[in-house]
Every structure is written in C-alpha cells, then in structure tokens.
Amino acid sequence: MSSVWDDLDLLLESPSSLTVNSTARGTVKEKTGFKPDEDAAELRKAIEGIGTTEKTLIDILCQRSNAQRQLICKAYQDNTGRSLCDDLEGDTHGDFEDILVALITPPAKFDCLEFKRAIKGAGTKESLLIELLASRSNYQIKAMRDAYLAETGRNLIDDLKSEVSGDFEKTLLNLAEGKRDESTNVDVAKAKADAKILYEAGEKKWGTDESKFIDILCHRSVAQLRQTLVEYKSLSGRTLQESIEREMSGCLEDILVAIVKCVKSVPAYLAERLHKSMKGTGTTESTLIRIIVSRSELDLQDIKAEYKKLFGCSLYSTIESETSGDFRKALLKICGEDGK
Known part of the structure; x- marks a missing residue:
C-alpha cells in the first residue's frame, strides 16, 4: 500500500524542522507593544474576580510568545508575591489547566517534564519517548538534558538507561546524545554506500543486523539521510520505511520508522x-x-x-469536533x- 511516506521526489529540496531553528512557521508570534505588567494585572483580575474570566486567560496566554509569557510570570510574581503557575493551578482544572500551565513553562523545561512523565509510574511510555527524541533537534535535546539536570539533579541519559533495554535502548541513547551531524553537504557516494550497508543488513540478510540501522539513522545529517533514502529505494525497490516494517517489530521498529519519518518531515x-x-x-x-x-x-x-x-x-x-469547552477554545x- 502506497502512502505519503513513500513519495521521495520533493525530499531533497524541502526544509527540515530538525535543522531550521526559525519561528517563521509558527502560529504564535511575539505581540508588538507588549507590556508584561499590564498583562499580569489583567490575569490577576481574571483569576481573583468572582468566577475566573477564562476568556482573558486564553486571549493573553495563547497570544504571546513563550519568552513574553516568562516576563508575564515574573511581573505577576513581583506584583502579587505569588506564582502565576500556582494561581492557575488553584483556579482552573483539567485539560484547560494543563494547557495553560504548559504555555507558561519554558520549552526545554516542558520537554524535560514530559520526559519525566514518560519514565515514571508503572510502565514506561515508549511512544512519548520516541516522539520526544526523534522529533527534536540537537539543540532541543541538549536543552532538555540541561533542564532535566537542573530539575532532578540527575543525568537524563543515566535515568533513561534504567528504563529501557536492548536495541530500543541503544537507539534512544544515541538520540539522547544529541550528536546528529548537522552538515548540509551531501556526499552522494557515501549515501549510496550507506544504502548498500542498510540493504545488506536487512532485506538481503537472513536475520537483521540492527546495529547498522541504528548507527546510520541516529548519526548522519538530515540532508545525508534524505539522499540515502532516495538511493535505498533505487537499490532495493522498496522504501527504507517499508524494509524496516518488514524486518523489525515492537519498539525498535516504532523508533526507527519515527526517525525516518522525521528525517523526511517532522x-x-x-x-x-x-x-x-x-x-x-x-x-x-x-x-x-x-x-x-x-x-x-x-x-x-x-x-x-x-x-x-x-x-x-x-x-x-478536527480539534473543534474532538474537544470541548475552554480547552477547545x-x-x-x-x-x-x-x-x-
């Protein structure tokens, strides 16, 4: 069955969210004429009045950049002696509370808290770990590790080791190093050679040599891997994603497919x-x-x-039909x- 993921034609020219660190494609922009003290005062009124004015919370917190929200939090603390986060948690609840708290959390700390959530409690949430580590740039991964150390006093990589095992662990640990090559130059000969290594480690072999897949997919640059995907298809007649899905199973299959998808388009x-x-x-x-x-x-x-x-x-x-209330707004x- 063909899918959007099989189409490699436009791959080599398209930009990648793993390497482009720009805010041009966001939906939330910095507000011009921004006054943190005024926003903080409005929020305080909205929270302290009889019944919270949810519309004010949404209008302010959903239409400022994260950097501006940090300044609002500081102004709120300075003016009231209380933390905005605590007041939101005391005054809103459920998914609406969760999204407001997420909005006022710095991005690296937010990723770190999601990582903590993935590894604590009964059973590790593998799909969350995969998303966090496959879709983030080197810079974001390093920022998440720093935030984790600041938050817990422990090393994220050490904590990860105690939660996962086998080839899945190896892949996650490689990604958590945040050492993907960031060069934009493409070596076509090397892409052909990598495609051949992957073909011989998978489709062509009885039993799969997973380590070759892990090494190439976790370390080569996005530009290089995109060329490798093109070469792989012309060598084997299948996309690399199809081969991974045929050769592997479980969490290892899930994470390698996620990496291939993120290389194409986060x-x-x-x-x-x-x-x-x-x-x-x-x-x-x-x-x-x-x-x-x-x-x-x-x-x-x-x-x-x-x-x-x-x-x-x-x-x-879809959001409109699948969610409700202030959370939806x-x-x-x-x-x-x-x-x-």
Missing part, C-alpha cells in the same frame, strides 16, 4: 501523532497539548498543512484559523 510525523491522539478511542489530551504548545512557535503552520494533506480535513476542524486560539 511536521508530517507530528500531524500523524495529532491525528492518532484524537481519532483513536478517546482523545489523548496530553499529546494534543504537547504538540500544539511545543510547536506553536516553530512549525505549527507546516503541521496544519501536512495534516490537511494526510487526512483531507483541517487540524482546526485555547487549542483553537493557538492553532489559528487561517485555511481552516
């Missing part, structure tokens, strides 16, 4: 994650919050475009209506 990978979070049985609100908030200043415009291509309807209309405000 926005398309995250659009798929969003779709699954809303279209399965019951909505997975934590996934929805994480992706919408963490990508709102990076590439949410692109995620919306990929969502429409993949699923034939807009992300906006906040998500839609961040998502932005253009091209519903």
Whole structure:
C-alpha cells in the first residue's frame, strides 16, 4: 500500500524542522507593544474576580510568545508575591489547566517534564519517548538534558538507561546524545554506500543486523539521510520505511520508522501523532497539548498543512469536533484559523 511516506521526489529540496531553528512557521508570534505588567494585572483580575474570566486567560496566554509569557510570570510574581503557575493551578482544572500551565513553562523545561512523565509510574511510555527524541533537534535535546539536570539533579541519559533495554535502548541513547551531524553537504557516494550497508543488513540478510540501522539513522545529517533514502529505494525497490516494517517489530521498529519519518518531515510525523491522539478511542489530551504548545512557535503552520494533506480535513476542524469547552477554545486560539 502506497502512502505519503513513500513519495521521495520533493525530499531533497524541502526544509527540515530538525535543522531550521526559525519561528517563521509558527502560529504564535511575539505581540508588538507588549507590556508584561499590564498583562499580569489583567490575569490577576481574571483569576481573583468572582468566577475566573477564562476568556482573558486564553486571549493573553495563547497570544504571546513563550519568552513574553516568562516576563508575564515574573511581573505577576513581583506584583502579587505569588506564582502565576500556582494561581492557575488553584483556579482552573483539567485539560484547560494543563494547557495553560504548559504555555507558561519554558520549552526545554516542558520537554524535560514530559520526559519525566514518560519514565515514571508503572510502565514506561515508549511512544512519548520516541516522539520526544526523534522529533527534536540537537539543540532541543541538549536543552532538555540541561533542564532535566537542573530539575532532578540527575543525568537524563543515566535515568533513561534504567528504563529501557536492548536495541530500543541503544537507539534512544544515541538520540539522547544529541550528536546528529548537522552538515548540509551531501556526499552522494557515501549515501549510496550507506544504502548498500542498510540493504545488506536487512532485506538481503537472513536475520537483521540492527546495529547498522541504528548507527546510520541516529548519526548522519538530515540532508545525508534524505539522499540515502532516495538511493535505498533505487537499490532495493522498496522504501527504507517499508524494509524496516518488514524486518523489525515492537519498539525498535516504532523508533526507527519515527526517525525516518522525521528525517523526511517532522511536521508530517507530528500531524500523524495529532491525528492518532484524537481519532483513536478517546482523545489523548496530553499529546494534543504537547504538540500544539511545543510547536506553536516553530512549525505549527507546516503541521496544519501536512495534516490537511494526510487526512483531507483541517487540524482546526478536527480539534473543534474532538474537544470541548475552554480547552477547545485555547487549542483553537493557538492553532489559528487561517485555511481552516
């Protein structure tokens, strides 16, 4: 069955969210004429009045950049002696509380808290670990590790080791190093050689040599891997993703497929994650919050475009039909209506 993931034609020219560190494709921009003291005072009024004025919370927190929200938190603390986070937690609840708290958390700390959530409690949440480590740039991974150390006093990589095992562990640890080559130069001969190594380690071999897949997919640059995907298809007649799906299973298959998808398009990978979070049985609100908030200043415009291509309807209309109340209003405000 052919899918959007088999189409390699435009791959080599398209930009990648793993390497482009720009806010141009976000839906949330810095507010001009921003006054943190005024916003903090408005929020205080909204929270302290009789009954919280949710509209004010949404209008302010969903339409400022994260850097501006940090300044609002500081002004709020300075003016009231209380933390905005504590007041929001005391005054709102459920998914609406969760999205507001996510909005006022610095991005690296937010990733770190999600990582903590993935490894604590009964059973590790593998799909969350895969998303966090496959879709983040080297810079974001390093920032998440620093935040984790500041938050817990422990090393993220050490804690990861105690939670996972085998080839899945090896792949996660490689990604958590945040050492993917960032060069934009492509060596076609090397791409051909890597494609041949992967072909011989998988399709052509009785039993699969997973270590070759892990090494190449975790370390080569995005540009280099894209060329390798093209060479692999012409060598084997199949896409690398199809080969991984045939040769492997379980968490290792899941993470290697996620890496291949993110090399092609992080926005398309995250659009798929969003779709699954809303279209399965019951909505997975934590996934929805994480992706919408963490990508709102990076590439949410692109995620919306990929969502429409993949699923034939807009992300906006899906959120509208699958969520409700103030939670829905906040998500839609961040998502932005253009091209519903």
